[in-house]
Amino acid sequence: MTDMNAHFADPDRVRQYLENGPPAFTPGHAGLMQMIGVLLGETMPQDGTLLVIGAGGGLETRYLAGIEPQWRFVGVDPAAAMLDLARATAGDVAGERLRLIEGTVADAPDGPFDAATCILVLGLVPDNGAKLELLCQARQRLRPGAPFVLVDQCLDRNAADFTKRLDRYAAYARRSGVDDDVVAGARAGVAAMESVVPAQRNEQLLAEAGFDGTELFYLAMGWRGWLSYA
Ligand SMILES: C[S@@+](CC[C@H](N)C(=O)[O-])C[C@H]1O[C@@H](n2cnc3c(N)ncnc32)[C@H](O)[C@@H]1O
Known part of the structure; x- marks a missing residue:
């Protein structure tokens, strides 16, 4: 696990996740959730089952369970503390429609699922074959043609503007009201x-994993x- 992954095992940091996590760091997070609901709703059956990869925290599950009263959710995440938070965040809304599994996508049932999401997770997974493996495992569990939503932070470490982009990332979180020491960390x-890899690398990995019809729907800093489609 990377150091950032260690944060998801730390109960103090996990307690801060809903306040100091994606809604504060990821521009337009509420709109992002709404877009994902619209996009999945285009093809997902009314009583379909969604595979949530990296379901810790429960933010996407809470939103999607709230807009679609019959969708069912199977969430996987290797961090037990983040799964506890997901239960607390989304449990009331999703009730018995939510099943959480401690582990990675390889530990998920075979499916086939009607859709899958992987939101703010792939950047934590090393690009040493593990990213591709995650995407392949996700695709194998989807019905042919089922939608897959990937959201990720993308940076090119070799680009001349790498430091400027890190500064913007920090500045956005500060504007959201996150404490300076948390932002600096x-x-x-x-x-x-x-x-964390450039956007083009994720597009290449999606294609290598066999996803099709890939469309960029969200670009925010x-x-x-x-x-994409299985
Ligand atoms: C930034 S959080 C995002 C959680 C949630 N998807 C959201 O958008 O709020 C990243 C999560 O990915 C989980 N994670 C890390 N590596 C993973 C892997 N290989 N498979 C699934 N989840 C993973 C972490 O434990 C953590 O809960």
Whole structure:
């Protein structure tokens, strides 16, 4: 696990996740959730089952369970503390429609699922075959043609503007009201994380894993969201 992954095992940091996590760091997070609901709703059956990869925290599950009263959710995440938070965040809304599994996508049932999401997770996974493996495992569990939503922070460590982009990442979180020391820790964490890759690399990996019809639907500073099909 990378250092950032260690944060998801730390109960103090997990307690801060809903306040100091994606809604504060990821521009337009509420709109992002709404877009994902619209995009999945285009093809997902009314009583379909969604595979939530990296379901810790429960933010996407809470939103999607709230807009679609019959969708069912199977969430996987290797961090037990983040799964506890997901239960607390989304449990009331999703009730018995939510099943959480401690582990990675390889520990998920075979499916086939009607859709899958992987939101703010792939950047934590090393690009040493593990990213591709995650995407392949996800695709294997989807019905042919089922939608897959990937959202990730993308940075090119070799680009001349790498430092400027890290500064923007930090500035956005400060504007959201996150404490300076938390922002500084997050900036340093991302700066050190070699698993964060440029957007083009994720597009290449999606194609290698066999996803099709890939479409960029979200671009917000360093963050990207793609809709693709199994
Ligand atoms: C930034 S959080 C995002 C959680 C949630 N998707 C959201 O958008 O709020 C990243 C999560 O990915 C989980 N994670 C890390 N590596 C993973 C992997 N290989 N498979 C699934 N989840 C993973 C972490 O434990 C953490 O809960």
